[in-house]
Amino acid sequence: xxxxxxxxxxxxxxxxxxxxxxxxxxxxxxxxxxxxxxxxxxxxxxxxxxxxxxxxxxxxxxxxxxxxxxxxxxxxxxxxxxxxxxxxxxxxxxxxxxxxxxxxxxxxxxxxxxxxxxxxxxxxxxxxxxxxxxxxxxxxxxxxxxxxxxxxxxxxxxxxxxxxxxxxxxxxxxxx
Amino acid sequence: xxxxxxxxxxxxxxxxxxxxxxxxxxxxxxxxxxxxxxxxxxxxxxxxxxxxxxxxxxxxxxxxxxxxxxxxxxxxxxxxxxxxxxxxxxxxxxxxxxxxxxxxxxxxxxxxxxxxxxxxxxxxxxxxxxxxxxxxxxxxxxxxxxxxxxxxxxxxxxxxxxxxxxxxxxxxxxxx
DNA sequence: GTGATGAGTCACAGGGCTGTAGTTCCACCG
DNA sequence: CGGTGGAACTACAGCCCTGTGACTCATCAC
Numbered sequence: 019x020x021x022x023x024x025x026x027x028x029x030x031x032x033x034x035x036x037x038x039x040x041x042x043x044x045x046x047x048x049x050x051x052x053x054x055x056x057x058x059x060x061x062x063x064x065x066x067x068x069x070x071x072x073x074x075x076x077x078x079x080x081x082x083x084x085x086x087x088x089x090x091x092x093x094x095x096x097x098x099x100x101x102x103x104x105x106x107x108x109x110x111x112x113x114x115x116x117x118x119x120x121x122x123x124x125x126x127x128x129x130x131x132x133x134x135x136x137x138x139x140x141x142x143x144x145x146x147x148x149x150x151x152x153x154x155x156x157x158x159x160x161x162x163x164x165x166x167x168x169x170x171x172x173x174x175x176x177x178x179x180x181x182x183x184x185x186x187x188x189x190x191x192x193x194x
Numbered sequence: 195x196x197x198x199x200x201x202x203x204x205x206x207x208x209x210x211x212x213x214x215x216x217x218x219x220x221x222x223x224x225x226x227x228x229x230x231x232x233x234x235x236x237x238x239x240x241x242x243x244x245x246x247x248x249x250x251x252x253x254x255x256x257x258x259x260x261x262x263x264x265x266x267x268x269x270x271x272x273x274x275x276x277x278x279x280x281x282x283x284x285x286x287x288x289x290x291x292x293x294x295x296x297x298x299x300x301x302x303x304x305x306x307x308x309x310x311x312x313x314x315x316x317x318x319x320x321x322x323x324x325x326x327x328x329x330x331x332x333x334x335x336x337x338x339x340x341x342x343x344x345x346x347x348x349x350x351x352x353x354x355x356x357x358x359x360x361x362x363x364x365x366x367x368x369x370x
Numbered sequence: 371g372t373g374a375t376g377a378g379t380c381a382c383a384g385g386g387c388t389g390t391a392g393t394t395c396c397a398c399c400g
Numbered sequence: 401c402g403g404t405g406g407a408a409c410t411a412c413a414g415c416c417c418t419g420t421g422a423c424t425c426a427t428c429a430c
Contacts, residue, residue, distance in 0.1 A: 037408080048388080049408090050389080053410085054387065070395085070410080071392080071408080096272055101271075146270055147266055147267060148326045149323055230420090244377055274419095
């Protein structure tokens with residue numbers, strides 16, 4: 019990771035990571051929320067955990083995406099409890115192909131979907147409420163916010179070319 | 195019964211309304227929840243409000259649909275706070291044409307939609323999380339539950355023929 | 371009148387924060 | 401090397417929301 023040579027995107031500029039305070043600013047949450055989430059294991063800084071007063075948390079770019087995704091879900095009126103369930107699956111996945119994917123939450127079952135058609139299928143056959151979060155939006159927001167808050171003169175280019183996308187079911191919790 | 199002459203569906207049998215206890219059973223919630231919701235103005239019995247100890251609440255069939263819709267949203271991990279917002283708009287609408295309609299919640303904006311195509315549009319252009327609740331499911335569940343819990347020998351038939359369906363935006367809250 | 375039913379009330383629990391007052395670590399200065 | 405300042409984490413109290421349990425109390429049917 020540290021020896022990363024990928025070009026482009028605000029991502030590359032900050033291989034050194036983001037402080038707790040900055041992460042909160044970029045994700046658009048309060049510091050207290052960030053702290054609470056870290057202490058309760060919802061989103062933890064993957065580059066450096068806190069280890070007592072005076073230590074520093076260090077969030078990776080990917081962590082920022084998670085923080086922002088959590089905030090989006092919260093803004094949409096979803097209970098933190100469900101968000102926790104979702105992310106306990108999601109953490110495994112959610113890599114670089116985040117850009118064109120939709121996160122679909124049906125009850126406690128979570129999926130990553132690309133095509134709109136398949137989502138329509140879900141709609142047609144689905145019983146419960148469907149929560150759909152376009153992860154692309156999350157990435158865009160984070161990138162925009164980084165540039166906005168910390169322009170730092172450094173190079174900021176377009177994103178890398180698209181890869182293949184496929185639908186993946188990433189988890190399913192016990193039924194209600 | 196009363197002066198109602200509509201045929202079919204468990205609806206017709208209970209023009210006299212449902213007691214609080216029954217309403218809770220049918221909706222699949224606890225009596226305490228029903229009580230709390232009534233006292234905090236989320237779903238109130240439209241046929242008879244409580245007016246002191248010893249009085250009785252009376253819920254209409256339509257109230258049952260609301261109760262069940264609230265429960266569905268809750269089960270889907272949505273915060274009661276958002277549900278309140280949604281229903282403050284929804285209460286105006288939500289009539290008999292509930293059967294083929296989807297309730298779409300995007301942020302704090304609420305819509306009733308029929309065609310899947312239009313939902314796809316929302317997906318494609320939408321920024322935030324979309325919560326989609328098929329109201330048809332709600333009605334089916336309520337009907338099934340009534341028959342299941344109170345078969346009462348009375349006639350129970352299929353539902354009335356379809357009417358026209360149209361998309362209607364029913365409300366939009368202040369932006370975040 | 372009597373008892374069952376169901377609304378009213380109160381206290382309290384758990385989740386999700388928020389505010390504030392520490393604490394600790396680190397960098398920098400001399 | 402010791403002192404100083406500041407950034408960031410921690411501890412803890414407290415608030416609001418959503419119930420829940422346990423009673424109490426008013427009605428109604430008999």
